[in-house]
Amino acid sequence: MSSTLYIIEKSPRGQLVSDLVKYLNLDVKIVTDRESDSTFKKNFPLGKIPAFLGKNGFKLTETIAVIYYLVTLTNDEKIQNQLAGSTAEEKASILKWVSFANSDAARAAASAVFLLVGLKPFNKKELDTSLEALEQYAQAFEQRLSEYTYLATENVTLADIVSYYIWAFSFSSALGADFRKKHPQLTRWFNTIGAHPSVQFSHKGFKPVEKALEPPQGKKKEQKKEQKKEQPKQEAAQKAPAAQQPAQEKKPKHPLEVLGKSSFPLEDWKRKYMNEDTRPSSLPWFWENYNPEEWSLWKVEYKYNDELTLTFMSNNLIGGFFTRLFASVKYMFGCLVVYGENNNNGIIGAIMVRGQDYAKAFDVAPDWESYNFTKLDATKPEDKAFVEDMWAWDKPVIVNGEPREISDGKVLK
Template sequence: MSEGLLYSNFRIRSLVPRALVNTLKLDVEIQDPYQVNEKFTKDFPLRKLPSFLGSHGYKLTEQMAINNYLIKLSKDEKIKTQLLGAEDDIKTQSQILRWESLANSDLMNTIVKVFLPLKGDVPYVKKNVDDASKFLEEIVSMYESRLRDYTYLASESISLADLVSAAMFIRGFNFIFGEQWRKEHPAIVRWFETVISSPFLAEETKDFKFIEKPLQPPQGGQEQQPQQQQPAQQGKPTEPSQGNGKGQPQQQQQPAQQGKPKHPLALLGDSAFPLQDWKRKYMNEDTRPSALPWFWEHYNPEEWSLWKVEYRYNDELTLTFMSNNLIGGFFTRLFASVKYMFGSMVVYGEDNNNGIVGAIMIRGHDHAKAFDVAPDWESYKFTQLDASKPEDKAFVEDMWAWDKPVIVNGEPREIIDGKVLK
């Protein structure tokens, strides 16, 4: 009996799971989901790739979880130790998870923000691409710094950290890391060539070729407008600060004055609620004694709405720092809507038993218009709150103050970390 079915296609996050099945010679069938669309959609309504359907109906999504599961199906203990780290070596295991998580979230998502506009797949907005390029170089510098002194990312041999990271770098080398970039990052190039030529990835990457020159902005650098519209200037897509986020809030650009507003929430017009004043007050003053009373005095439920936001797959979360990184990635991908939003989300619990929840205020009452700019927004459950109800008001205050445990199924769970969407 087969050990399972891996749904996988050309998308880069499917590369490593597919390679593991083949390299480890697992009894797992690989299938393009769009050739069996009805069955795939029934099994995985969110249609996320890769997805794994095990024997007896066991279902698994998210690349990191699937990678781990597939490796542990192998009977080769030496390979399992190499890829995942020894069972008694928690430092190496954690470093493998660290690099795998960084690659799967910030690295890949930022590469996409750079090359899709350059390809013309989404409208080209110079400021957005420049900001994403700057953040990408900060991520890349972490890899270059590590690999100047070490052959691999997490251990003395190729691990899952290297496989996932190299796979994500492929899209960079496909479109934006040209010859000059490679001269400036020799350690990454040496490592990348080593990893993709290893037995783990050699078959999957046999047709790979470096580009000489990176993609250039379309139309000689002019910004492309859908339907001849002038895009609104977007705020810089920075990672929200950690802890209680008491830094200065990011100043938002005003929407373009010409043409139809690009963001659907801009159609609601100006709000009487002073959002920037609120963000400054929240960042600079004590939350419960000062900021929250000011908020409730100025909050207008006709113009704004409050939402409880819960991660749907808490049972798949492992280390708390990885859960916090998940929030950070989600907030980064919401940058196009951030001028119409405020809120925070927290991680509660402990390693291998934690969850993600938060409270976010949005302009208007249609949450989809605010959140669907993030590709992973459907991984979250949204429940509208009513501030006239004491329990809903208390939930918002607790989520923004971080000074009380989260109540989950009647049990108090301590807040470990979190991020502020500002």
């Protein structure tokens, strides 16, 4: 009976661990269809990938842990020392680059590629932020590789192999020839590692794109085509006698306008929140005046926290989202906060919306589908406490049972 490695077949991490198994000639079975595999579900209830199940029952997840363990299975001390380091300094240097590539660089690459190929709702600000991060990381590689052939030692190590898959993923669509020309040492190193046998199983003959993908514009183009088709009809209608033109009903400027004027003084609340102490003054006033029949409260969570890097960048992401909600701001109030620290943070918050349907307020922002929305019930103590904590910012956010300090945030007002 052999050990089993569960992967997502075409993902960079899946290709990395699969290729490593083949390169090291290990007795490990590769499984890509984990959804119908009862053994996987039984042993890995969190569903994390890649996942390793040894023939002795040993279970392991997390990419870095898996690749280091795979190297130990070779029982070849020379290969182990070359790939993972032979001294404490080499081991630490290799782990530094492996960690950097698998976290910061991988998140920026995934964000850029997913936005460009349409796997995530397009968000120009998020794309710009991701590309800026990749530029910054490329400069770090460029600086190191201007003095050394490889990243950590004088040989190809796990640092080079892991980093190669991340850059190959970026070069497959998000970064073109102009980027590589700008970073000659990174490009030289990339071509060198691309010829190494450890990456030949999935990347043999790999060719980076000459030109990066353009941001998706399909919907805009279709709208323009439709507008051109309708234009002659509209001109004809305008030339027709007034008596023949049917009366048109006046459309509301915003879908929530049909709900009419609210009894809750939203602008008074916003002023009170901004100018007075939150817990002792603002929140008691809010609950006295809040009308759950006219308004609803929502927990808002960013879907892609694992792709976030620096906390200030996460906060900028919130700022961009709130800017794009401008058309709905007179029907909303709330806060989103950033919890955690650099390279380990998330976005969550509480927002009040006019009416009982969150979509009509949020869909004015093109990136609103990057968030999950859960309706809150203020009659439940835990929901009420969540709203107060999100608006007061004075208590940690509880994530998976652990307290995470709030590092930043923004108010939608």
